[in-house]
Structure formats: structure tokens, C-alpha cells
Amino acid sequence: MDQSFTNWAYATLVGVLGASLCIAMGFHLQRNAEATEALAFEHLLDRRTADLQHTVNEYKQNLQNTASLITAFGQDELTPERFRNYVNSLNLRKEFPGALGLAFARKVPLDKEAEFIQEMRMKGLRDFQIRFISPSSQDRFVMQYIEPIEENHSAQGLDLGSENVRRENCLSAFSRADLSVSKPITMIQNAHVGRLGFTMLMPVFNKAVPSSDLGARYEELVGWVSFPISIDRFLKAWLAQDQTLQLRISVLEEKQTPALFFDNVEPQNVTLYPHAAASRDLQLGNRRWRLEFWPSQPDNNTPMNPVYLALTLLGIALSGLAAYQVKRTLDRRDELRLHKQLVNNSSEALIAEDTRGRILVWNHAAEELFGLDSASVLYDQEQNLTIPDELLTSEKRLHERAAQGETLKNIQTLRISDSAKRIHLRMNLAPIYSHNRKLVGYTKSFRDETEARMVWKDIHSLEELIAHAPDGVITLDRSRKIKLANPAALLLLQGANVKSTLIGQQLTELLAPDVLLEFENEVLNPLYKNSRVQVVFNWPAPGHVEHMPLFFRGFALTYPELGESIWALRFEKTNKPYTPSYD
Template identity: 25%
Template sequence: MPIATRSPAAPNAPRRKPGIGGFALAVLVLVASTLLVVIAWNAARQNMLRTAQADFRSSCDEVVELLASRLVNYELTIRGGAALFASMERPTPAQWHAYVDGLDLANRFPSMVGLGYAASVGRYQLERLQIDLRDSGRGLLTVWPRGVRERYAPIVYLEPRTAENLSAMGFDMYYDPVRRAAMERAMREAAPRMTSRVKLVQDLDPRVPAFLLYVPVFAGGVAPETPLEREAALTGWVYAPIRAERFVQVALAPVKRSVRFRLFDITDGKPELVYADPVDPRAAPAAFHHVVNADAYGRRWRFEFASASLFDAVPGLAPLRTALIVGLLASLLLFGIAWSLAQTENRAQRLAAEMSAAARRSEARVQALNRGLEARVETRTRELSEANRELESFAYSVSHDLRAPLRAIEGFSRVLEDRHAQALDTTGRDYLHRVRSAASRMSELIEALLKVSRVARGDVQPEALDLSRMSADIVAELRAAESDRQVTVDIAPGLAAQADRVLVRSLLENLLGNAWKFTRDREAAHIRVGVEADGRTFYVQDNGSGFDQAYVDKLFRPFQRLHDDARFAGEGIGLATVKRIVERHGGTIRANGAPGQGAKFMFTLEEQKQGSEHYFDPK
């Protein structure tokens, strides 16, 4: 009976075109994805704008706080000068110079042109002031602008005594209405008061904005209760002329600001510009604006802040715009994908059926390959077992077949030496001794060869081992064998490993035996057994004869020796055995040394499982 099969579609069959439903679905995907992209973009944009605006306003508040803090520092400095005038009737020029010099205005308050004192005198007291100053050795004080006025406030002290400050000496600040208004308010309210924008007499350019801060000085240092009493007790004002531009630069130097601002004095209703940051006419419009009003020593200041352009103030907008473009392109891509899926629906179903059949065929091939691989592995395992048995048989045959003639050589040479030694001369007896020594050496090499072959046989039986105790037992045996030797042995406590007991015992016997043997010429022989900082690399170190590091690769080869047999006897098989034991445990071994400076052998055994301890707990 024939098996029925499903024939593939004819290659020339007409393709089915997607219907109205497929196109509608593609359009719906386009509209929905575009809408989602725009909504997400707008939400992210608004969030960035709000965050940037909050940061901008925070920066504005920080600017205002820094300027206010700087003015407080100026106030404290001026109050200190007022306290000096209140503590004595009138300090000498030297005393005033010493006080101002100690303030270090050039470095601490570079925007202050100086620190001065203006005396408050009436028309009939001016001449007495001039006489007092002349008698103190300061010369005649010339008050300017000239003219007869009811009250004068000439500058009497002004430090530091620069050329521009000396030119201001004698200036009657009561003559200027702006200065007089601030001075009178300071007197009436017994508090520091500031002027609006003024031109300092030290400045030739009237466009340089500045202001002055006054602190009144009363006789006795205490302000009376009423304004009339304060006017009678007033002796003068300690003041500081401050250039506005330098004041802003110094106050805001500690911060890196990204906002620019203009400062207006709006106390009298008409805004008067005090300071303005330079503006690049080619710069884009600011993204944000903010206005802050603040009171400053009797004046009302208005700060008009402006941020950088939109993309500079909100740097995340440029990537966001790119994300919008990418999102719209992705929407178009989704539309194309949806349309393509609608076109290829039938083809996808046909391909799915073909792929299912191909998958079943591939699965069958994989199963066949697995069966073949299992058979090959079994064959190789059987061949390896047979090779191991043949190797054991060969080693046994070699040892048996070689030992028989060696025993005959050794036996006959002994008989010859015992019975016929007198018939031989000295040379003959020496030759006979060499024959017996060579036979003994050959026997030892055969025994060593058997040891190597035995190490490679058998299964590794790992168990928890106390390497510290095992090393101590081996050292005790070495001491018993050579009780006349004095060797210092330091064994780190708690050394532990998961390994085969018999093999590791052989490993330590070889390493410690070598260390014991090669320290024989040392008066202060020293052997150390421990573990490195990684907790898994053990080492055996001695201060014996050592070896040349250039020949380190020969150490672990069978029958390779780097020392003279006359000084250090051996078969050259111990370190080869050690290397095989370490490799059977999945570890590594290396050695460092130098001639006459000892040697250090470092080895690892099978890696500890996660969470296992590297130190033996005797409990």
C-alpha cells in the first residue's frame, strides 16, 4: 500500500494578495505607534523643561544669596571700623591705617575701593575740625566742593592711601543728594544703609556703576532712642565705596554660573541699572526668564535673570529630538513590517510546514550521530583500558626481566669480591666495585620507573586531608632517620585539602625529602610549609643549595638531575612523581629558586567547591 505524501504548492501558483483587513491593520499600527511616539516625546520634553527651569531658578536664588552674603561681609567690616571710632574720640591716622591694613582689602574684598570715615560737622564746627587735623600733623583739610552749607560730611580718613583715594580726601559727601539721603537714613534708623547707583569721585568715567554703604557712628558707641537725639549724638559715618561690576565678579567667583542677569535699583519707582552681564547680540533668545526682588540695606533691588538658549539650557532636548525622528522612522518601519507580514502570511504557513519536516529530519540525523558518537567513545575507552593493561604488563615485564640479570651480576660480583679479591690488584678491585655500584644504581632506577607507573594507575580517592599534620609526621620520620641534624621546620596550622591520601602523602614526602636533603650543607637549615594568600596554593620552601632558574623545566622530567650525585644522591624521579600526582588532581606546580639561596615549590590540588573551607578544622 503506497504511503500518502503531501505535495508542496506549485511554484507557479498565483500569490494571494492581502485583503482590506491587512492594509487596515498596517495603517492602524502606523497611527498608534506615531501617536505613542509623539506622546512619549512630549512628556519627556515637558519633564526636561520643568527640571531645567527648576535648576535655573535654583541658580538664580544662589546668585542672590551669594551677593547678599557678600554684602553682609562688607557690613561686618564697616561695623568693625565704626566700633573703632566709637571706642575712642577719634583714632589717629596710624591707628586707622593699621586697622584697614589688617583687613587686607586687596585680597579679601577687592571690590571695595577703600574704607573711610566722613565726619559730621556743622557750619561753625568745620573750622575747629580743620584746626584739629592740622595740629595732629595732617596738614590743612580742604573741603570741596566749596561753599557755605549748614552741615558738612567731609572725608577725613580713607584707606588704603592710593592716588585715587587721596584725590577723594576732603570731599563733602553731604553735598551729593544721593549720598546725603543714604547717610541721613543711616543716622535716623541707626542701621547700615546703602546708596543707589553713584559715580565715585575716584572714577573719571561716569559710566562705571558703584554704590556706597554707610554705618553711622554715635558718641559713646550707643545709638540714642529718638531720631533727634541720634542727630545730636552723631559724630560721622564709616563707609565703603564699592564698584558694582567688581562686586558681582568677586561674589560669584566660587560658582560656575550658566545664567546672566541685570540688577536694577527700583527703590524710587524708576528702575536704575546697577549691573548687567554682557550680552552677545548674535546669541539665541533665552529659554527661561526669572525676576527676584530683594531688600538690600534700605534699597529695593530687582534681579532680572535670563538663561542660555533653549538647547544650551536644556541639553537633553537635542538627543530627544533625535529620538523623536527615530521613533517616527520606527513607526514607518512598523507600518512596512505589518504590511509585509500581511503579504507573506500564506508563505509563512507553508515555510513553517517545510521547516517542521526539516526539523524532524535533523532530529533523526542528530540521534544517529549521537549513537555513532557513543559507540566511538565506548571503543576509545576500551582501547585506552587495553593500553593501560598492556602498559602495566610491560612495566612488570621490564622490572622482572631486567632484575634477573642484575641479580646475577650483583651475586657473581659479590662472590668474586669475597673469594678472589686477593687475586685482584687495586685496579681490578676498583673495577669490581664499580660494577656492583652500577648494578645497584640500575636496580634503583628500575624501582623508580615502577613508582612512576604506579602513580599513573588507579583511581583518585579524594577525602578531607589535614596537610599540616601529614607534613609534621613526615618531618618526624626525617628527624628520626637523621637525628644528628638540626633543622628548623615551620608548618602553618590548619592546612587542608580535598585529595587522595596516598598520593598526597607521596607528594609531601618527595618535596619535604628534597628540602631535607638539599639543606644538608646549611648550618641553620630552615624549611617552611604553608599556603599563599589565595588560600589554595600550597608551598614547601627551604634555604638549601637551590637551583638555576634557567633549568627549571628540567626539574620535573624523569631521571633529570641538576646536582652532583656525589653530594646529593637520588634517582631523579621524585619531582616527576610530584608533578604527576598534582596533575592527577587537576592542579599545577611551579618552582622558584636561585643557586645557594634555596628553592620554593608551589602547587595546587583540585579546586575547592564553592563554599568549602581551605583550612582544616580539628574540631
């Protein structure tokens, strides 16, 4: 598999894992925030419901206190003036918001209706009369007093028993001997605006503890004290305490569908965000209300908290950066591995040093050349290992030149191996710079010239032998130019017109055009093609009409150490014909 693809795969894996972790953490934080927000919303609803329940309990407590006062002093002592003064002392508008007034409704048997009306007129209510919502033949539950009268005069004298809902509420309070709350009704006082409300009733008996028997208790029943309440006014101050909530109230009835009583929720919130609602139940005497709360702006809940979203995006960006760094690190590792392989597989001995001369790189070729393994020389100095004492000064000067930015090539030098063998070398020395062009070290490469020097010695010795040989000898390079020609060759090839040297000339330049092609086909081409030739060729001696037969023997010499090849021809005069032979 392509290593670059593998590095990309690892980097992508790191990026995907990091991004996934950041996204998961972001969603986890978001869910925690939503849970915390939901819990705070639930606590808010609990607190607001408790506040409303506390308000209801205060209304109930006041009704109980008023009923106890009437029981204690007797209803005969309850005059219009005393009732008015009592109600004024309560400061209804401030202490009991939503209450249209405080009323006392009296139970009046049918046979005492006229007597009751006469009694009320004697107490100063000269225009007092009983008014009916619908015809009724049962005992009257007459609104005897209601204050402040200015706002409630239309309700005074009303027979609560002449309408089923009001009568049911009165009888419920009587049978419970406790608070009773009516179903939603339209108050007589608010009939012109159609506002809904409800009535809170507390029964009044002629004794502190009424009888348990309902028949006896009915005889003990004096009447009821009540708060006629407008639901809008009742909730106005309570809702104003928190503008973030909207409310819907339904009255829960057994075996009946909840009846909607109050609703200030935006219709689109109910339709689009039903899941945003939370409900609480509120107990009002015999009645139970279902409170359904909505946030005033449920659409403001963003899909994700901006802070968490920013952190998630930052984490994703950092994951991408981490993936990029992983890719770079892996690429650098592969580059270093490749460089290490190139260094170790190099045929030349390679050494790298820092500016203090400590060895940092010592490749396999250096180990073989000097007989020292890399583990034993790392962080040591080359001058302590391989440099002869007589070369320490010159080596120092070479480093000074390299420190000035000069690259030194093909320097003949000498080193000592671990076995004390002196090795003739050619050295290249170059400075190493960091990315900010600061000198950090040096590289050295060595090529062993010991065998090459021996080859050159052999070649020079061979040239000496050739120079004194009786036969003609020449050597040719790849382009068929003469590299060496001994004195015998000069005489045989040139006759009387002997030039001092033939080096650098083409051998074919010595031939006439009519024999040039024949010489190439019989001598030169077989020599270069087969690396060997033996043939008799009639050489046209310069200055003579006749040709001189010469016996040519040739072969190729290759010197791998020098990277060169030489083609040699040895020739002599002969008197007998010779059949060409190519090997």
C-alpha cells in the same frame, strides 16, 4: 471592502498609534527635561543670589564692627596711623573685593568747621582741607579718613553732604541707625573713567544704643564708616564663579521706574530671548536691587534633546516596523485562510502529513471520502486509519521516493473507509519543503475511481455487445474520427474491399467527393448538433455503381466521470425510403 485595503488600514493604524505614542513620550520627556533644567536654573539663581546676599552681609558686618570700635574707643583716639593699620589688617583687596577702601566720615557742625580742620592738621594731615562737590550751607559730613590713601586721596576731605545723593544716603543711615546704600553714583576716585558705584554707610554714635528721638540721636551722631564700592569690581569675582550667567541689575525705587545700574547681558539676548530671563531681588539695607539673569548662550537650547529625539525617531522606526509586521501577519492570515478555503473546497481529498506521518490537514472532501472528520484524525497517522495492511510496505516505499524529492502522480491505490468499504483511488504524493529547503512533510491528493471503474466495465461490456451485433455500429470522437467499428460496419461501409480496422480514420474518408457534403449535412451535422439523428442515406458502396440505402440512427453518449463524450451511429440496409427526422 478589499481585504488588502483593510490590512493596510490596520497596519497604518498600528504605525500611527505607535508613532504618536513615541512622539508624545518624546515630548513628555523633553518637557520633563526642560522643567528639570528650568528648576536647576532656578536653584542656581537662588544659590548665586544667596552668595551675593552673603557677601553684602559680610560688608555690613564689617561696617558694624568698625562703628562699634569707634564708639567704644571714641573718635578722639582715632588717628590716621591707627586707622591705616586697622584697614591694612582687614586685607580689603582679598576679603572685600570691589571696595575702593574703608572710610570714616565725620559730622562737623558749621560753627566748628575751622576747629575741625585745625584738629586734622594737628594729627599730621597738614594739607587737609574740606572740599565740596557743590556749595552747601548745612553741617558738613566730611571724609576724615579713607584707606588706602594712595588710591583714594582725591576723596579725602570730601563733604558728602554737599551733594544730594550722598547727603540723602548719610541721613538715611542716621535715621535708620543701620546700613544704608546709596543710589548709583560716580565715585570721585573713578571720575576719570566714569565707572558707576555705590556707597555702603553705617552710622557711628557716641553711645552703643542711640536714642529713639531723632533730635537727640542727631546730637549723638559722630559720623559714618563706609565702603565706597565699584560695581564692576564688586561683581567681578562673583560673576567669574559661573560663566554661564549674564546679569542686569536695576535699583528699585518706590513710584519710580527701576534704574539700570549694571548690565553685562548681550543686547541680542535681551531682544531675542526675553523669556529666558529670570529675576531675583536683593536687599541692601534701605535699597532693593532687581537681579535679572540670562543664560550666556540662550540660543544653544536645542528644540529637542538629542537623546530624546533619537529615542523618538527610534520609536517611530519601530512603529513602522511593527506596522509592517502587522501587515505581513494579516496577509499571512488571509493567505492561510484562502489556502484553507481552497483546501476545504477542493473536490479532491487532500491530506498533509509531517515527516513522522502525523496528519496535519484533512479537508472536507477527505472527510466525505473516508467518513472520518478532521478533529478525530489530526496528529494521528494515516496507516492507522485508512491504509490496508497489505499496502503498508508499498506506502512506505512511496514515501521514501518522495523524501528523495520525487513527485509521484496518478498512482493507483486502495484505501478503507470508516465503514470498512474498500475505495479504489488515484493518488498524487509530493514532498513539502521549508524556505531553507528542509523536508517538513508530504501532501497527498486522492481521486475516487470506484464509479469510473464501473463505467469502464460497462463500456467494455457494451463493446462486446457491439462487436457481435448484426447491424453496423461505429463510435466517433469530437473530431469525427472513428473510435470503434464492429465487423458488420466494416462490411456495410467498405463492401468487398474490407480493411481490418477503421479506427482513427475520418468517416468521410470512405465517401466520394460528390456525396461528402450531402452526408455531412444529412447525417453528421444533425448528430453533433442535436445529439440525435434518424435518416436514410444512399451510401455509395465501394466497387458498385449503384448506391446502397442505409438507415442511420445516431445519438450522443456523455461520461462526466471520464470527462468524455462519444457519438454513436447504428445503420442497416433498408428497401424503403425514409424521410429525415431531426430531434
